[in-house]
Amino acid sequence: MTPMSATAEALAAPLPAVDRTPGALGWPVTAALRALAMDAVEQARSGHPGAPLGMAEIAAVLWRSHLRHNPADPAWPDRDRFVLSNGHGSMLLYALLHLTGYDLPMDELKRFRQLHARTPGHPEHGLTPGVETTTGPLGQGLANAVGLALAERTLGAQFNRPGLAIVDHRTFVFLGDGCLMEGVSHEACSLAGRLGLGKLVAFWDDNGISIDGKVEEWFADDTPARFVAYGWQVMRVDGHDPAALDAAITAALADTEHPSLICCRTTIGRGAPTKEGHQDTHGAPLGPEEIARARAAMGWDHAPFHFPPEIYAQWDARKAGAARQQAWEARVAAYERAYPSEAAEFRRRLSGDLAEGFASVFAAARDAAMDKRETVASRKASQQALAALAPIVPELLGGSADLAHSNLTTYPGARPVTRDPAGNQVLYGVREFAMAAIANGVALHGGFIPFVATFLVFSDYARNAIRMSALMGQRVIYVLTHDSIGLGEDGPTHQPVEHVESLRLIPNLDVWRPCDAVETLEAWRAALARRDGPSALILSRQNLPGQPRTAEQADAIAAGAYLLRESEGCVRAILVATGSEVGLAVAAAEELEVKGIATRIVSMPCRERFEALPETARAALFPRGMPVVTVEAGVTRGWRGLAGMRGGGLIALGIDRFGESAPEKDLWPLFGLTPAAVVEAVKRALG
């Protein structure tokens, strides 16, 4: 092991040669991992044996000698977190879970990658006990781990009391070359270094191989030097040497000021006699002959999917885990006696429930907003919502990608964790992707509701992490400001025209585009109250008029669409609008009334919610055969489908091209989004 205090020269020095004798493979503890990984991939005729074989010693040392967990209770809040960022190596994780005693019977391993098995191709949180996060998209598991470690430290700072550390666990993450090549690894690890997340330990499977072959041809970074530049503790070890690994982990945990990277020189597919060290072991079964020879080399003669009891005994973590959890529960009990109100709050925080007082605080805020009916940018209304609600939602852990004063995500009581470890804001820097993936880690950890903010157009940078929030059903709130052409002069690079619709395509993501302060408040409530997935709040840079509405109408906002305004007389057309275009629709309706044309305005701040309504509720808003004009300052594709629903004609007004740089006031007419244009469209719709 080369310790952190080493100079750059020492970090660059050659490692001792890997022991290539067969005996080096003879550790039954790792033989079990290797055999199971080979057999399961072979049986599935699909999967990735390379990483499980290459990381067997690392996994064995970490899971047997260091990881604090209780297989009987995968939800134990103070367990260490383990993340397999190189998620394609899922069989390694399933093997570890099975062997250490999680509720993952061998039958599930035999069904690796089969329909409805709990052993899917990549680890899926929520499907398999002990899987802390869904991984596979490279680099994001590493960023999730940063989020887990950040949540642990922050929750501990908020709740721990002298002698009563009820939050005190570590985060371990395995990663491959692919994770390190991905840009998100830079963002996440640079921030982790700055934050000094000392209880985060990463293991790099430094095998020199990625799918296209030997990485040296496309990846020649001096990775140890790179991580030293981030402020990490960096060590280098032979990744097949249990003693060296053990010492490195001990040293990593001893340094509580810096995250640690343990660079583990390994051989991919280690143990496959003819294939080890080659990319062919990465993502395909090894074949029966190779497996037979590997078994012989390891001295492993048990039937596939069979382990002798002594192997289980060597891996079983249940007893130690139960003892650990009991000790923690005793600590929590002592805490409860000493700090009863903090303990109650701690339990509430872990439960994910909102505070009891939330409803009344919210009601007061909404009443005030309804009374005021302010003309205000929805980003500003969002800030007002935060100011009103944050005191009753201390579990908020918010932040912005270097745009706090543009996204308006600061509020009285917001304190960066860099200034107060018990704070509630993260200054993420210009790191949208990592920010979102870190927020996923924070949400997965529990005890927090993370929100993250950037310009809507840069949701692109974070897109796959937003998808992962949705796939994992995590309560992450995306505050996306500077919607559409309303941001004006910054021009097409900054004007999101396709982004709202594009976010709506992600399953299980609620996209809110509120039209004023009251809808913004309701969007925040919906996002905070939602337990099973993320929400995106699409907010304007420019001022939006406050709409008059009754309390009943305000209550209806949560349904995603509601009748905001109806002309006297026989309604002949429906105007559907969202966000900044609701005011436009109202102005058009007023003009139409003058011309004797009565319309109904449906405000639809959340199309996902609307679409989830019962058919009768939807039909009530859209009388059969009545023409519909939709108005939204973005691509129209998603609106065209409204027509079919009720048989009326449909005209969708929007922006089906890129924006332009100019003051806002010049852009609305340029893109045909004016009251006059809406009036024209209604007339056309009426034929």
Next chain:
Amino acid sequence: MTPMSATAEALAAPLPAVDRTPGALGWPVTAALRALAMDAVEQARSGHPGAPLGMAEIAAVLWRSHLRHNPADPAWPDRDRFVLSNGHGSMLLYALLHLTGYDLPMDELKRFRQLHARTPGHPEHGLTPGVETTTGPLGQGLANAVGLALAERTLGAQFNRPGLAIVDHRTFVFLGDGCLMEGVSHEACSLAGRLGLGKLVAFWDDNGISIDGKVEEWFADDTPARFVAYGWQVMRVDGHDPAALDAAITAALADTEHPSLICCRTTIGRGAPTKEGHQDTHGAPLGPEEIARARAAMGWDHAPFHFPPEIYAQWDARKAGAARQQAWEARVAAYERAYPSEAAEFRRRLSGDLAEGFASVFAAARDAAMDKRETVASRKASQQALAALAPIVPELLGGSADLAHSNLTTYPGARPVTRDPAGNQVLYGVREFAMAAIANGVALHGGFIPFVATFLVFSDYARNAIRMSALMGQRVIYVLTHDSIGLGEDGPTHQPVEHVESLRLIPNLDVWRPCDAVETLEAWRAALARRDGPSALILSRQNLPGQPRTAEQADAIAAGAYLLRESEGCVRAILVATGSEVGLAVAAAEELEVKGIATRIVSMPCRERFEALPETARAALFPRGMPVVTVEAGVTRGWRGLAGMRGGGLIALGIDRFGESAPEKDLWPLFGLTPAAVVEAVKRALG
């Protein structure tokens, strides 16, 4: 200046203090830049003065003493490329273009950020002469610059001959802290270091400030060490010291083996007496008082938007540029005499035209594919297309993000540039975002048609760069394989269900989802022939049956939608399908025929092309009032709008939730995509 040969210690040593005396601002050459930037932002009441003021000396030294360009001909192929990756500093670039003699009159600068001015909020390629790439989304300009440098080196290796270097220019890029925080900077710079792009010189505006304030709270990387770890030459200078800058640039250009990073310690907003060094100068006008005092400090007493002739004289680059271009033209003439066929090919390559022989090579390939009517994965068909077409398209510069053997982007004659500098493939590593942004740079450079490949689901990682291809109208071809649930066991993290529709939302991007080898060939032809924007080819992992069709039908593929098959008798419904679901639709149509229900099958490999057809052509495919059933293994939102068009009912079959991990054969029935389900849907539609 601290040279590259310096040790890490020397790179970390403190710089000499910046001269803070007013006299240091008295260089009229930079005073002109500063005054213009301040005045234009003030007049627009919008914009970013901080970077132009802070980088004035850097810009002056680079543009006056090193940059080889000809303002009279911004399209001169052998000009040095300049990229402003911190694109918000656009006024700096406009000032430079104006002062050095580009066709950008002062009237345009007075209209900074106004409607239809050639001085938009962020630099836009194609709108303003001399703007090499559209920047603003942070980090991507840097990656574009890597692409420009890569294209220069590769084109030079392909065409230069001893003593006749007709391709020999450099790429310079300005970048800020934000660019360095973005993950794409890691991906691009790691690869640039590995590729040894020695003619790439980056200038980091190291001002310690980003929008949220002093970056040290969220960005504490040792950036010089980080870039040394990438294999770059790294220098540190006082960014307000012209002599030091000049020496650093000279040293950077002298090292032709490594890209260079010049870390320029600067003060943001330098010259604003009370505001310099503060984030408030970043993105807001300084105000008339501050500007007056800045002018006084610089000894600059000219009216706003007015420069005396001696200032223009000191900046004017037209004469030197014309001389350089003439010298180059003489070199090209000599080349033409010595290598007439290479010279003709060089001109063709720069023109962007496909080779004359392309049409016949394509026709032969298509005839062969039609004869063979092979059952083959469309990714494999794409590889066959490349094998057939690449010999006549030597301008291809392709590559994959570490998935060459999954994306099937290799072909006979593909040679990585790491093995042959005149090669035609880039081994991008696991770097999707940089890959796409680099491809944008390659396309912008000219002489190449770049294609880049990854799994479709990871188009998310590259999404904003794909958007930038479309916004800039660049011919970049995205090869996106492993479409939808057809990839099977890898599960929902790898199964793109919303991605095809999501890509279709990006304006000016053609999305092709071919159903067999012939459609795949046609998609490649369309993508190669297209001059005004990017194309995405969505390809299957699994086998797809070859469809029978006439030559006329094959010709119609290019229209984006065509009648593939029609039952005998009176057609009662239309089946619209794309890609892997065309085979499904055909199987369903056969079953329906047995039941006496005649259908028409419209294959719609490119909805964008279809929507661009004249109304009559679209109407011909969709007889009025006839029910439509669409089938695509992805979210259905985008298909629902087809209904309104012609008044028929519509049922959209697809996948409106995340996928699952299982063998492909088990997934199709699970998601209701079987011939029987299509038959049922048609019956319901006729219902």
